[in-house]
Amino acid sequence: MCGIIGYIGPQSTVEVLLGGLKRLEYRGYDSAGIATAHDGTLHVLRSQGKLDNLERQVGSRPMEGHYGLGHTRWATHGRPNEENAHPHRDCTKTLVVVHNGIIENYLDLKSRLSAEGHRFVTETDTEVIAHLLEKHFRSDLEQAVMETLKELDGVFAFATLSARQPDTLVGARNGPPLVVGLGEGESFLASDIPAFLSHTRSVMYLDDGEVAVLTPDGLRLVSHEGKEIKREPARITWDPIQVEKQGYKHFMLKEINEQPRAVRDTLLGRYSLDTGRIHLDETGLDDDSLKRTRKISLIACGTSWHAALVGKFLIENIARIPVEVDIASEFRYRNPILGPDDLVVGISQSGETADTLAALKATRDRGVTTLAICNVLGSMATRICTGTLYTHAGPEIGVASTKSFTTQLVALYLLAFKLAQIRGHLSPEESQNVLAEIARAAHVMEQTLLLAETLEGIAREFHLASNFLYLARGPLYPIALEGALKLKELSYIHAEGYPAGEMKHGPIALIDGRMPVVVLALTGLLFEKTANNIQEAKARGARIIAFATEGDRRLEQILDEDRDHLVFLPEHPELISPLIAVVPLQLLAYHISVARGCDVDQPRNLAKSVTVE
Ligand code: G6P
Numbered sequence: 001m002c003g004i005i006g007y008i009g010p011q012s013t014v015e016v017l018l019g020g021l022k023r024l025e026y027r028g029y030d031s032a033g034i035a036t037a038h039d040g041t042l043h044v045l046r047s048q049g050k051l052d053n054l055e056r057q058v059g060s061r062p063m064e065g066h067y068g069l070g071h072t073r074w075a076t077h078g079r080p081n082e083e084n085a086h087p088h089r090d091c092t093k094t095l096v097v098v099h100n101g102i103i104e105n106y107l108d109l110k111s112r113l114s115a116e117g118h119r120f121v122t123e124t125d126t127e128v129i130a131h132l133l134e135k136h137f138r139s140d141l142e143q144a145v146m147e148t149l150k151e152l153d154g155v156f157a158f159a160t161l162s163a164r165q166p167d168t169l170v171g172a173r174n175g176p177p178l179v180v181g182l183g184e185g186e187s188f189l190a191s192d193i194p195a196f197l198s199h200t201r202s203v204m205y206l207d208d209g210e211v212a213v214l215t216p217d218g219l220r221l222v223s224h225e226g227k228e229i230k231r232e233p234a235r236i237t238w239d240p241i242q243v244e245k246q247g248y249k250h251f252m253l254k255e256i257n258e259q260p261r262a263v264r265d266t267l268l269g270r271y272s273l274d275t276g277r278i279h280l281d282e283t284g285l286d287d288d289s290l291k292r293t294r295k296i297s298l299i300a301c302g303t304s305w306h307a308a309l310v311g312k313f314l315i316e317n318i319a320r321i322p323v324e325v326d327i328a329s330e331f332r333y334r335n336p337i338l339g340p341d342d343l344v345v346g347i348s349q350s351g352e353t354a355d356t357l358a359a360l361k362a363t364r365d366r367g368v369t370t371l372a373i374c375n376v377l378g379s380m381a382t383r384i385c386t387g388t389l390y391t392h393a394g395p396e397i398g399v400a401s402t403k404s405f406t407t408q409l410v411a412l413y414l415l416a417f418k419l420a421q422i423r424g425h426l427s428p429e430e431s432q433n434v435l436a437e438i439a440r441a442a443h444v445m446e447q448t449l450l451l452a453e454t455l456e457g458i459a460r461e462f463h464l465a466s467n468f469l470y471l472a473r474g475p476l477y478p479i480a481l482e483g484a485l486k487l488k489e490l491s492y493i494h495a496e497g498y499p500a501g502e503m504k505h506g507p508i509a510l511i512d513g514r515m516p517v518v519v520l521a522l523t524g525l526l527f528e529k530t531a532n533n534i535q536e537a538k539a540r541g542a543r544i545i546a547f548a549t550e551g552d553r554r555l556e557q558i559l560d561e562d563r564d565h566l567v568f569l570p571e572h573p574e575l576i577s578p579l580i581a582v583v584p585l586q587l588l589a590y591h592i593s594v595a596r597g598c599d600v601d602q603p604r605n606l607a608k609s610v611t612v613e
Contacts, residue, residue, distance in 0.1 A: 009186025028074025036065030351379025483585030
């Protein structure tokens, strides 16, 4: 939801800003803009649409300066046109602001500032920040920011630069992320680390309620109340090469193919096959409190919510603890019943999804233990929660989640095993068996990825369909939901995921000769029941794309060679089916999207991190 980048240093500011925005474009791509300070003047360039448009403008109108700000927008307030593109200016055009989030009291502020004579030229909420800064600026930008913060309500991160004090960048955080990068004689301010990862791996996260003041002399961190904060920078292990496409046509395809590596990394060092022990000490949750846990709530949004749905199956089946699953935006407003011995687990790739954070904060404030399953080191979710179980997917750039989903599943398997061991539901020997099965997952995924060509062929055949139905049962039902979501997000084809047994209670009415029905019918997992559902769909004319397990040829008797498709997934233990079955559905959605000429990595209207409600 909007990406911010700021730079102070000797390099070409415009190049640094554009490079940073390229890495932040996953956060929104409705418009982009940059501003630099040079010779006491601010130079601003903005463009509607993707960053390419801005880059073209920069090519024809070079900008100088060693201080600058950039922004890529996901529109909330105001249409996605050039006028509403950031950076926004005050009346004097001597200061600029870039902003991520929502200023909730902007209408009140706008009418008050208008009455005081300020002229508004955009439809955005952000513009009030520029005018407030103008109003409060006497001789120091930091002081103007402090005064301005007192008047703003909402969740926001912003950064500002003034021609009247051009050697200073100030950023403030109250919700959405801001992170400082500290290089040799240069500093960066950004919404996310990949924005400056090719320049430095030394980072400092801002907490809520903090302000960063960047000057050529370095960084000063202060609270919104003006109290000095001392913090050591953290060193990021992500490699800059990880945020490149490395020869793949799209980030999404690269990230789908990275899943075996990501799964291995997420398992690494967390179990011993010899003893069957699981090591999750890093979460900070002690065995006694896990043993006392009476109920678990899994909360998340989007694809992470689908991981939570699989997590319910895993934890209930393996550890025998009741699990509730909630969409975070529902959980936070439904006054859930929580007890002192409950555990609330927030699942979030980014660790910055506004609804998930709000739900976790509300839970923490009620004194309930919270655990984050998260991919981004030091992100807000990890700061709110009692403990964190990191996934090690590495940076995910494609807007549609892939490797973050499978690594979330791995984290949930580990949590389920750990809980089961502590509560006496898994003996050391049984633990060794399930761990051996999960240890095979990466290898089976590698074999599954070899189906890419088959799926590309199926995609070419079905890419003009208007509707898809995805069916599955048990722990594969969330995978059907995820397959349908991937297809909707990437190709704009309407798709629904349904528990196969529920098909006859509604979706069956949609089925006709034009409707492809994707069915996960793996061995075990209620195969016969799912096969019956395939028959029911076929009886109404559906064309079936079925996924079965290698060696199990029963569906061949049901399916028509000339109308249907039967794709065999490599033989694997039933326990890891959710991890394996999602891979071909990701590939199917990817290839359908490519066949339709859609923008795979940046689907319309979406953003990777949703930092507003
Ligand atoms: C957005 C993204 C999804 C993601 C969801 C939750 O909708 O487009 O891919 O699953 O947010 O994000 P999180 O970072 O909390 O997992």
